[in-house]
Amino acid sequence: MSISYSQSINNDWENQLVTQQNKEKPHATLFYDASGKDVTSLNGVWDFAFYNYVSEIPSNSIPEKWDKIEVPAAWEMQGYGLPIYTNITYPFDKNPPFIGGENGNPVGIYQTEFKVDNIKDKEIYLRFESVSSAFYLWINDKKVGYSQDSWSPAEFNISDYINKGKNVLRMQVFRWCDGSYLEDQDGWRMSGIFRDVYLVEKSKVHIKDYFFTSDLNQNAASFGLEVDLNESDNRKLKNYKLGYELSDNNGKIISKNTESLNAFKSFSDALKDVNRWSNEFPNLYTLKIKLFHKNELIDSIKSKVGFREIAISEKNELLLNGQPFIVKGVNIVEHDPIYGKHIPKDRLEKQVKLLKRYNINTVRTSHYPATPYFYKLCDEYGILVIDEANVESHGMRYGTASLAKDPTWEQAHVERIEAMIHRDKNHPSVIFWSFGNEAGNGVNMVAMQQKAKEIDTSRPTHYHSSEAPISFDTYGGGIWKNGKRHSFGRYQSVNDMIYIGKMNLDKPFLLNEYAHAMGNSIGNLQEYVDVFEQYPNLIGGCLWDWVDQGITRHVDGSYGNKIADIERAHDGCAIPGSDYYWAYGGDFGDTPNDGNFCMNGVMMADLTPSSKSEEVKKAYQEMAFNLIDIESGKIEIKNKYHLTNTNSFDFVWTLLRNGKVQRQERFDLDIMGRSKKTVTLPSWESIKHNGDEYILQISAVLKESTSWANAGYEIAFEEWIIKSDASKKSLNLAFESNPETEASENKFIVGSANTRIIFNKKSGNIESIFKNNNPIVEGGIALSFYRAPIDNDKFLVKSWNSVQLDSLIVKVDAFETEVINGNAIVTIRKTHKGNKRINYIKTVEEFRINNDAEIKNTLSIEFIGNNLPNTLPRIGYEVKLLNNYNRATWYGKGPGSSYRDRSTGMKMGIYSANINELFVNYAKPQSNGNRSEVRWLEIENLINRFKVSSTKPFNFSLQNYDIQDIINAKFTYQLKENQYSILHLDFEHGAIGNGSCGPMPMEKYLLKPSIKTYEMHIKL
Structure with missing residues (x-):
């Protein structure tokens, strides 16, 4: 169904000049929960009615019947409407400021009741920490106001609308509004009340805002404290006093003052021997601000503050408390696999602890301000924050249609950075103000810079655009120098970074997105960090991104609040073939969608670490x-x-x-x-x-x-x-008596008293292996040059498929046998060729087999042709074992998976794991579980075992799925166990790189097609 545009400027939610009505001015966060006596949480079960289209809303905005809904949480996660995952394309027709298209514009009407026991001499506020995307508010059927900006607080003074006792709150929330054009962030598009809702009861005159700033000088420090009241009439402040106390971690008061005041009051003091705040030692002080009327305490706030200084040096280094600092960061998109855009506090704290454990020192709040409690945790644990305004208009692109260039959108841009800075200005963890992401550049960005500096000069600003005018303090993407644009865009390569490091820029460069961690990824991370440490003006980078944005789903279609046992569901998501899985874009019938492009986390969706996490920990x-x-x-x-x-x-x-x-x-x-x-x-x-x-x-x-x-x-x-x-020793076989051989038209069999190895002359492969009359190999051993494409292979797979590495036709050119010196020698010459291309692969396989059940395999290989791929997925064998061969023990890198360009996070040692532990259950199935630098490998079941070794380190994986099984599965629940256990023995395995959104693997890690010779030894 296609919905036409209203094209009516009368709709507040389709007018970029109307961003709010009757909202309070933004101010610092004064509380993080409802533990104070003047704050009441309104979180809980509310009444709710859902409408797919604006035209369906009752004229009086009062539904005839109500459902129930949990607040806070996205309504899509509670059975209303569809979650939509899209990166750049708007989920509505692009025609700012209007909203239209096949998805309509769903509306949710919320209602709840609250009590106020005393309204005399009180100012009563409603504070919504986050509502998406716009809403009207009524109290007792009286319209209070309007708000948009999904990720900043909306606060209303409702004193004139409430009654003593019971009151009714009703709000009408639009899924999209004109502000949604500035909220085109890469992520799930959801709606509703995402964060806490509070009722705040204050005295008639009360503390409204404060700003704590510090200045460091060796071991000493000074601070400034500015306090705003809600009352500006000096005549009404005659009998009021304002005071503060600053205490250290032991409760000792180190500074205090109380004075009579006007509407605005500032304090300052100089201190000796303060403990500075840093990510290593997040020293915090307790600030209490108190308001007295006729010497009676009528209002107070309590907050943690820190003494911290951030600056940029003459060398364009980033300085933290005067010392050069390298950002070793990640981007965090707020997402929970059950609640959607609402993040429970226990998950927030778990995230922060994991950040510390994995040596991550900085977070970029991509691409909007995070929930307030997150900053409190960052202050306490010591995580630096690049605080990003809720501005991204990527779908409008960067040309003349860019909203950053349209003056009628200036107010919408500026209000968003203003709201963020005022809310978060007292957090020592916040070191940058970021203007947003992928929103073009123009006069509105200049206005944002002016507003940022008007409010706070103590922190630098940041943005990634490379277009003039440059209106920020640090580069984050492309570069503008000497009137020329240097088009590095995003996700620069290591070589790009070296070039930028040598450019003698006028500003520091922060690689705010890199190492796109989608699926099996994060190649050559160490090289990036090495470059950051080499060039002072390269101040670090933030990986994209922290956690997979998967939605926990059951094959019966249930998700969100329909998941009864969350722990069981998350455990199931880790198991291939389980009825539970991580859903991504398109699984809900959502359009437009960008598939699994949201699954690019260092952590799995439930915050389970992976080998990617270990690589980050090591590099950082x-x-x-x-x-x-x-x-x-x-x-x-x-x-x-x-x-x-x-x-x-x-x-x-x-x-x-x-x-x-x-x-x-x-x-x-x-x-x-x-x-x-x-x-x-x-x-x-x-x-x-x-x-x-x-x-x-x-x-x-x-x-x-x-x-x-x-x-x-x-x-x-x-x-x-x-x-x-040891690595130079040749794999010579012992020989005694000759092994037994048997030949027929299609078979050649080599055996001893307890072992039989059967070759198929037609295919040129080992067809099966038996030991003690029990099968080991049942489905054959065949050369393999392909892998189930990983997300980073998307630009490589075309070249692989063009020479049909995925479907090579094998011709046996010669099958030769002889028995000499106690060895049966089988030599097989093959041509591997696609049916459409002139490129081909020539191989010579020699198998020397003695009477002691030992096999020495020598492989010679030559790639012939003019259009060969620049790099290969693998060179090795696929071995189809009896399916109860399910345990591997190896000497090599472990315990997790590793690759030629992602192995520094793993250690050498002897490890053992079962077949399920060796599989990495990425949300979109792809090649995984490789172990590299292997010296020897032992595979076993309850009866038999065999051992593999080589003259050079090799790779292996052991799984319940072959390449095609993995390719055929779009989601993990579609993985069905193969009839065999699939063992890959790779002489070499290709790099993984960062190519899903970034550069190809580095040249030094490419597996080039050339003339190669390998050896392997198998002891049955």
Whole structure:
């Protein structure tokens, strides 16, 4: 159904010049819950009526019948309307400021009751922390006002509308309004009351706003405190006094004052020996502001504040408390898999603890201000915040139609940054004001900069646009220099960053989005961090993004509040083939949609960490270790923390011999922040090289428990592989008597007393392997050059499919056998070719099999043609095992998955896991679970086992699904276990890169098609 535009400027919600009616001015957050005596939470079960179209709303806005709905939560997660996931395309027809199109404009009418026992000499407010996208408010059937801006508070003084006792609150919420043109953020489009609703009862004169600022000077500091009251008539303030107390963490008052006042009052003081706030030591002080009338306390607020300074140096470095600081950050999109755009407080705190555990020091609130409680947590735990205004008009693009260039939209732009700054200005964790994201550039951005500086000069501003006029303090995307635009756009490569680092820019550069973490991803992260640390004007970056925006769903269609057992549902989402799964765009029949482009988190949707998380933790760690001399055990340790001494950690060095722990010692270190020291490992003895492989690992773990991790939690590590002759040894087979052989027209069988290996001459493959008359290989062993495409392969898969790596036709050119010197030798020559291209692959496979059930495989391979892919997915074998072969033990990188360009977060060692633990259940099934740097691998069931090794490190994966099984599944519930256990033995496996939204894998990690030779040894 197509809905025509009203084209009527009379609709407030289709008029960019009408952004609010009767709303209070924005001010600082004064509370985070309803624990105060003057604050009452109105959260709970409300009456609700839903309409698909504005035209269906009753003329008096009072429904004939009511349903029930939970507040806060998105109404789409409670059975009303559809969640829509779209990145850039508006979910309505693009014709600002009007709303129309096939999705209509749904409206929800909410109603609840509240009581006010005393209204005499009171000012009563209603505060909505977040309502999307616009709403009218009535109290007792009297219209109070109107608001839009989905992610900023809407506060109304309802004193003139209420009665003593029972009152009725009703609101009419529009899913979309003209403001939605500025809310085109990449994410689920949902509606309703997302955050807390409060009733606030204040004295007639009360504290309305305050602003705490600090100035640091060596160990001393000064501060300023500005306080606003709701009353501006000086004649009415004659008998009032205003005071404050500032206390340290022990409750000791370090500064206080009380004075008579006018409508506005400011205080200041100079202090000695203050404890500065930083991400490492988030020292907070308690500020109490008190208002007295005739010496009677009538109003007070209590808040945590910090002494912190953020600045930009002459070298365009970012300085935190005077020291150069590198942003090691992530973007966080507010999303909960059950409640949608409402984030429960326990989830918020869990997120912040995980940020600390994974060495993430900064969050960008993409792409709108976060819920107020989040900033309180960031203040307490020590997470820096790039606070982003609710401005993105990506769907309008950046040309003449950009709303940033249209002066009639200036008010809408400016009010959003004004609301954010006033709300969050007292949080020491906030270090940047960001104008928004992908909203073009123009006069309205200039106006935002002017407003930001008018309110707060203590923090720099940020924006990513590369277009003139440049109206911000730090670059975040493209660059404008010497009148020329440098078109780096977004998601720059490592080489781009090196180029930018050398450009001698006039502003710092913050890579505010990079390393797009969609599906199986985050390649070459360490290289980005290395570049950040090399160039002072590259002040860091924020990964995109923190958590998968999946919606927990059951195959029966239920989701949101229809999920009865949330824990069971989330456990199910981790299991391939389960009836529970993470839904993404399009699964609800939502249009437009961008599929699984919302599934790009470092964490899974339920905040479960993954191998991606471990890679981030390693790259972002604040220690560096350099092996100076292995003989004497000398290591250089660099402490990259600013203030944290290494005596906060226990250090452990471990020596592995062929993967097994040979020695381990614990020791202490005393290295101040931003310092380094060369140390000799205690009790170190030089290694006697005897052909074994040794690995030295060093680890730093928390000495004492913190608010976010227990004692013993590893915060940094490094390892070095000490080369040995083991990797150079040839895999020669022992020989005694010749093995038995048997040949027919189509088969060639090699056997011993307890083993039979059957070759199929027609296919040129091993068809099956038996041991003790029990099958090991049932479905054959075949060369494999393809993988189920990962999200980052979307620009590579075209080149792979063009040469039909996914469907190669194999021709056996020769099948030769001989028995010599105790070995049966099978040599198979093949041509692998697509039926449409002249490119092809020539392979020669030699299998040497002795009487002791050992197989030595040599593979020679040549890629021939002029249009070969630049990089390959894999080179190896697919082995279809009996399906009860379900456990792997290996010596290599682990315990999680790893790849040639994502392995630094894993450690070398001997690991064991079952087939389910080896699978990574990405929301959109794709190639996963590779283990790299493998020296040997053992696969077993309850009866048999076999072992694989190689002259060079190899890769493996063991799963219940073959490549086609994974390709065929759009969602995880569609994964059906194969009749075989699928073992991939890859001599080499391709890089994963960042190509879903960013650069291809780095050149050094590409798996180039060329002439190659490999060896592998299998002991049955």
